Amino acid sequence: MAPFHQLTATSLLGQPLSMADYAGKLVLVVNTASHCGFTPQYAGLEALYKKYADRGLVVLGFPCNQFGKQEPGDADAIEQTCHINYGVSFPMFAKVEVNGAGTHPVFGYLKNALPGVLGGRVKWNFTKFLIGRDGKPLKRFAPISTPEKMETAIQAALEI
Numbered sequence: 001m002a003p004f005h006q007l008t009a010t011s012l013l014g015q016p017l018s019m020a021d022y023a024g025k026l027v028l029v030v031n032t033a034s035h036c037g038f039t040p041q042y043a044g045l046e047a048l049y050k051k052y053a054d055r056g057l058v059v060l061g062f063p064c065n066q067f068g069k070q071e072p073g074d075a076d077a078i079e080q081t082c083h084i085n086y087g088v089s090f091p092m093f094a095k096v097e098v099n100g101a102g103t104h105p106v107f108g109y110l111k112n113a114l115p116g117v118l119g120g121r122v123k124w125n126f127t128k129f130l131i132g133r134d135g136k137p138l139k140r141f142a143p144i145s146t147p148e149k150m151e152t153a154i155q156a157a158l159e160i
Contacts, residue, residue: 002135007106009062012075012092019106024133025058026157028150029110031098032061033070033125034081041126042086044147048154049090055158056133059090062106064098067125071095098122114140130157 004027005020019027030045042061049059063078065071071078075094082088096104099121103111110129111120114137128141130153138157141150 003109004106004131004135004137007109009060009096009104009106010094012063012079012094014075014094017091017093019135022058022060023135025056026052026133026154027131028057028059028154029106029129029131030059030061031064031096031107031122031125031127032082032092033064033067034073034078036067036070036125038124038126038143039070039081040086041147042082042088046086046088046090048147048151052154052158057154057158061088061090061092062098062104063092063095064122064125065095066097066099070125098127110137110140113137116140116142130154132157132160 005023007019008016011017033039045059049057063071082092098107111122114129124143126143129137130139132138139153
Protein backbone atom coordinates (compact mmCIF):
# COMPACT_ATOMS: atom_id res chain seq x y z
CA MET A 1 0.00 0.00 0.00
CA ALA A 2 1.28 3.48 -0.89
CA PRO A 3 2.37 5.71 2.01
CA PHE A 4 -0.46 8.18 1.24
CA HIS A 5 -3.03 5.41 1.59
CA GLN A 6 -1.65 4.53 5.04
CA LEU A 7 -2.59 7.95 6.44
CA THR A 8 -5.79 8.89 8.26
CA ALA A 9 -7.65 12.10 8.99
CA THR A 10 -10.75 13.15 10.88
CA SER A 11 -13.79 14.24 8.87
CA LEU A 12 -15.45 17.58 9.52
CA LEU A 13 -18.16 15.60 11.35
CA GLY A 14 -15.54 13.99 13.63
CA GLN A 15 -15.27 10.56 12.01
CA PRO A 16 -11.83 8.99 11.42
CA LEU A 17 -11.23 8.28 7.73
CA SER A 18 -8.44 6.36 6.06
CA MET A 19 -6.86 7.66 2.88
CA ALA A 20 -6.99 3.99 1.81
CA ASP A 21 -10.69 4.68 1.19
CA TYR A 22 -9.49 6.71 -1.82
CA ALA A 23 -7.20 4.05 -3.31
CA GLY A 24 -7.85 3.85 -7.03
CA LYS A 25 -9.06 7.47 -7.13
CA LEU A 26 -7.28 10.58 -8.36
CA VAL A 27 -7.14 12.73 -5.22
CA LEU A 28 -6.84 16.50 -5.00
CA VAL A 29 -5.92 17.57 -1.44
CA VAL A 30 -6.51 21.26 -0.69
CA ASN A 31 -5.86 23.29 2.46
CA THR A 32 -8.84 25.62 2.65
CA ALA A 33 -10.06 28.70 4.53
CA SER A 34 -13.47 30.32 4.69
CA HIS A 35 -12.31 33.96 4.93
CA CYS A 36 -9.54 34.10 2.34
CA GLY A 37 -9.24 35.92 -0.96
CA PHE A 38 -9.02 32.46 -2.55
CA THR A 39 -12.19 31.15 -0.84
CA PRO A 40 -14.23 31.52 -4.07
CA GLN A 41 -12.06 28.64 -5.40
CA TYR A 42 -14.48 26.38 -3.51
CA ALA A 43 -16.91 26.85 -6.41
CA GLY A 44 -14.30 25.80 -8.98
CA LEU A 45 -13.19 22.84 -6.88
CA GLU A 46 -16.80 21.71 -6.59
CA ALA A 47 -17.24 22.08 -10.36
CA LEU A 48 -14.16 19.88 -10.98
CA TYR A 49 -15.39 17.34 -8.47
CA LYS A 50 -18.83 17.12 -10.07
CA LYS A 51 -17.41 17.01 -13.59
CA TYR A 52 -14.83 14.26 -12.96
CA ALA A 53 -16.13 12.29 -9.96
CA ASP A 54 -17.56 9.60 -12.22
CA ARG A 55 -14.08 9.20 -13.75
CA GLY A 56 -12.44 8.81 -10.34
CA LEU A 57 -11.58 12.31 -9.07
CA VAL A 58 -12.13 13.14 -5.43
CA VAL A 59 -11.37 16.51 -3.82
CA LEU A 60 -10.47 16.51 -0.12
CA GLY A 61 -10.71 19.81 1.73
CA PHE A 62 -8.65 20.42 4.86
CA PRO A 63 -9.50 23.72 6.63
CA CYS A 64 -6.51 25.52 8.12
CA ASN A 65 -6.31 28.63 10.33
CA GLN A 66 -2.54 29.16 10.08
CA PHE A 67 -2.57 31.90 7.43
CA GLY A 68 -3.96 35.22 8.58
CA LYS A 69 -6.39 33.37 10.89
CA GLN A 70 -8.69 33.01 7.88
CA GLU A 71 -10.45 29.88 9.18
CA PRO A 72 -11.46 30.89 12.72
CA GLY A 73 -14.76 29.00 12.90
CA ASP A 74 -15.70 25.64 14.31
CA ALA A 75 -16.89 22.68 12.25
CA ASP A 76 -20.44 24.08 11.99
CA ALA A 77 -19.21 27.44 10.68
CA ILE A 78 -16.90 25.71 8.19
CA GLU A 79 -19.71 23.47 7.01
CA GLN A 80 -22.00 26.46 6.54
CA THR A 81 -19.44 28.29 4.41
CA CYS A 82 -18.61 25.22 2.34
CA HIS A 83 -21.99 23.63 1.87
CA ILE A 84 -24.39 26.55 2.00
CA ASN A 85 -22.33 29.34 0.44
CA TYR A 86 -20.45 27.27 -2.17
CA GLY A 87 -22.46 24.06 -2.56
CA VAL A 88 -19.48 21.90 -1.63
CA SER A 89 -20.30 18.20 -1.70
CA PHE A 90 -16.75 16.80 -1.68
CA PRO A 91 -15.33 15.47 1.60
CA MET A 92 -14.23 18.06 4.13
CA PHE A 93 -12.02 17.29 7.09
CA ALA A 94 -11.49 18.73 10.55
CA LYS A 95 -9.28 21.80 10.82
CA VAL A 96 -5.57 20.94 10.57
CA GLU A 97 -2.16 22.58 10.70
CA VAL A 98 -0.13 22.36 7.50
CA ASN A 99 3.14 23.86 8.79
CA GLY A 100 5.13 23.71 12.01
CA ALA A 101 5.33 21.20 14.84
CA GLY A 102 1.62 20.37 14.63
CA THR A 103 1.63 19.58 10.91
CA HIS A 104 -0.99 16.98 10.06
CA PRO A 105 0.60 13.77 8.70
CA VAL A 106 -1.19 14.11 5.35
CA PHE A 107 0.48 17.48 4.77
CA GLY A 108 3.79 16.34 6.24
CA TYR A 109 3.88 13.54 3.69
CA LEU A 110 2.75 15.69 0.75
CA LYS A 111 5.15 18.55 1.51
CA ASN A 112 8.03 16.09 1.70
CA ALA A 113 7.04 14.42 -1.58
CA LEU A 114 6.36 17.72 -3.43
CA PRO A 115 8.37 20.46 -1.66
CA GLY A 116 7.35 23.55 -3.66
CA VAL A 117 9.05 26.94 -3.78
CA LEU A 118 9.26 27.29 0.02
CA GLY A 119 10.80 23.86 0.44
CA GLY A 120 8.93 21.93 3.08
CA ARG A 121 6.29 24.57 3.78
CA VAL A 122 2.84 25.42 2.50
CA LYS A 123 2.82 29.04 1.35
CA TRP A 124 -0.85 29.95 1.90
CA ASN A 125 -4.43 28.74 1.86
CA PHE A 126 -5.62 26.80 -1.19
CA THR A 127 -2.32 25.09 -1.91
CA LYS A 128 -3.28 21.92 -3.76
CA PHE A 129 -1.69 18.48 -4.13
CA LEU A 130 -2.68 16.00 -6.83
CA ILE A 131 -2.23 12.34 -5.89
CA GLY A 132 -2.42 9.53 -8.46
CA ARG A 133 -4.72 6.55 -8.27
CA ASP A 134 -1.75 4.55 -6.94
CA GLY A 135 -1.21 7.00 -4.06
CA LYS A 136 1.86 8.61 -5.62
CA PRO A 137 1.95 12.43 -5.35
CA LEU A 138 1.96 13.85 -8.88
CA LYS A 139 1.84 17.64 -8.77
CA ARG A 140 1.62 20.59 -6.43
CA PHE A 141 -0.35 23.70 -7.33
CA ALA A 142 0.15 27.17 -5.83
CA PRO A 143 -2.75 29.00 -4.16
CA ILE A 144 -3.08 31.27 -7.22
CA SER A 145 -3.63 28.22 -9.47
CA THR A 146 -7.38 28.24 -9.96
CA PRO A 147 -9.24 24.95 -10.32
CA GLU A 148 -9.96 25.89 -13.94
CA LYS A 149 -6.23 26.22 -14.67
CA MET A 150 -5.62 22.79 -13.13
CA GLU A 151 -8.17 21.00 -15.31
CA THR A 152 -5.71 19.99 -18.04
CA ALA A 153 -3.42 18.33 -15.46
CA ILE A 154 -6.41 16.55 -13.90
CA GLN A 155 -7.62 15.32 -17.29
CA ALA A 156 -4.13 13.99 -18.10
CA ALA A 157 -3.85 12.23 -14.74
CA LEU A 158 -7.27 10.63 -15.20
CA GLU A 159 -6.01 9.12 -18.45
CA ILE A 160 -3.09 7.37 -16.74
